[in-house]
Amino acid sequence: MADDHEELVTERFAAESLVRSGADDLERAAEAALRPRRLDEFVGQRVVRDQLSLVLDAARGRGKAPDHVLLSGPPGLGKTTLAMIIAAEMGAPLRVTSGPAIQHAGDLAAVLSSLEEGEVLFLDEIHRLARPAEELLYMAMEDFRVDVIVGKGAGASAIPLTLPPFTVVGATTRAGLLPAPLRDRFGFTAHLDFYSSDELERVLVRSAGLLGVPLDHTAAAELASRSRGTPRIANRLLRRVRDWAEVRGDGTLSLVAARAALEVYEVDDLGLDRLDRAVLTALCTRFGGGPVGLTTLAVAVGEEPETVETVAEPFLVREGLVGRTPRGRIALPAAWTHLGLEVPHGSGTLFG
Numbered sequence: 001m002a003d004d005h006e007e008l009v010t011e012r013f014a015a016e017s018l019v020r021s022g023a024d025d026l027e028r029a030a031e032a033a034l035r036p037r038r039l040d041e042f043v044g045q046r047v048v049r050d051q052l053s054l055v056l057d058a059a060r061g062r063g064k065a066p067d068h069v070l071l072s073g074p075p076g077l078g079k080t081t082l083a084m085i086i087a088a089e090m091g092a093p094l095r096v097t098s099g100p101a102i103q104h105a106g107d108l109a110a111v112l113s114s115l116e117e118g119e120v121l122f123l124d125e126i127h128r129l130a131r132p133a134e135e136l137l138y139m140a141m142e143d144f145r146v147d148v149i150v151g152k153g154a155g156a157s158a159i160p161l162t163l164p165p166f167t168v169v170g171a172t173t174r175a176g177l178l179p180a181p182l183r184d185r186f187g188f189t190a191h192l193d194f195y196s197s198d199e200l201e202r203v204l205v206r207s208a209g210l211l212g213v214p215l216d217h218t219a220a221a222e223l224a225s226r227s228r229g230t231p232r233i234a235n236r237l238l239r240r241v242r243d244w245a246e247v248r249g250d251g252t253l254s255l256v257a258a259r260a261a262l263e264v265y266e267v268d269d270l271g272l273d274r275l276d277r278a279v280l281t282a283l284c285t286r287f288g289g290g291p292v293g294l295t296t297l298a299v300a301v302g303e304e305p306e307t308v309e310t311v312a313e314p315f316l317v318r319e320g321l322v323g324r325t326p327r328g329r330i331a332l333p334a335a336w337t338h339l340g341l342e343v344p345h346g347s348g349t350l351f352g
């Protein structure tokens with residue numbers, strides 16, 4: 001029964017992940033195939049795993065739906081995977097939707113009023129929920145109730161509808177944008193951090209096993225150190241190295257194959273890709289090291305500010321290449337060095 005259920009959740013999730021906005025369908029399908037399905041398959045994030053395991057065990061012991069869970073952190077670190085694992089561990093159905101997909105409070109009311117007892121509702125990009133939907137969600141999370149509005153204008157009336165207990169798993173790359181009343185309704189919040197190289201190596205070895213490809217230990221270490229601390233990138237690079245090995249090599253995922261593929265895909269020694277380097281280059285050469293505002297920087301690299309802020313910046317900040325100051329972004333000395341440029345005198349300070 002649990003297995004059947006797990007399969008159902010997985011299939012449904014795989015199907016849903018295929019239709020998510022703007023994503024490359026094939027990449028998404030490949031990603032879904034590598035997702036850990038249980039908490040003990042989930043590599044790294046030890047503290048989050050321990051805490052979550054306690055929350056789930058306690059809920060199971062009481063025979064109740066677990067508290068609402070909020071997961072934050074940069075893209076590709078496992079938020080969606082954890083939501084799916086929570087449903088699987090609870091033997092509960094999973095419903096997937098996202099902030100941008102919910103345009104009106106009525107859309108959310110329709111989802112909420114169709115939830116089954118114990119169902120896990122995964123709300124991706126929860127920071128992008130429209131305000132009226134957000135307010136409806138407060139009440140549903142706290143009181144397991146929604147007011148369904150019937151009719152329009154002066155004749156409209158609200159019919160209260162009691163909901164069965166369910167669990168919201170919210171995911172956000174920008175926890176700071178969540179209003180406090182919404183944040184406060186989550187009984188368990190966790191921030192996912194970048195993975196260490198050792199952890200990424202374990203992710204790669206596991207994925208190579210699932211793909212049935214022979215991955216050399218040195219190749220795994222090389223890929224891990226150039227995956228920007230992110231399992232999604234590690235898995236993506238693994239698939240590109242497999243392409244290289246099959247087309248231009250002898251099928252073995254060796255260090256030579258890894259290095260050659262990383263060169264083809266323009267992934268540098270630190271794991272920085274085209275966007276990361278564009279941000280660094282703009283910051284250092286066009287804006288003299290900054291400070292420069294996020295929007296101006298984003299225009300300079302031809303990206304949305306949110307993409308620069310959530311996709312490129314967290315890793316650049318963590319690597320000590322970029323600094324965030326009240327006056328804008330600045331290039332730190334390591335950024336100049338990484339680009340092979342001379343570090344200007346006094347760079348890396350607010351007044352540099």
Ligand SMILES: Nc1ncnc2c1ncn2[C@@H]1O[C@H](COP(=O)(O)OP(=O)(O)OP(=O)(O)O)[C@@H](O)[C@H]1O
Pocket residue numbers: 031032034035036041042043044045074075076077078079080081082124171173203231232235
């Ligand atoms: N801890 C982990 N162990 C093994 N694989 C992982 C882990 N975390 C993530 N992955 C892999 O990385 C891929 C991306 O993870 P996931 O989709 O959960 O990230 P996300 O944080 O939800 O990203 P986004 O914010 O873009 O939706 C998954 O396919 C999964 O296989």
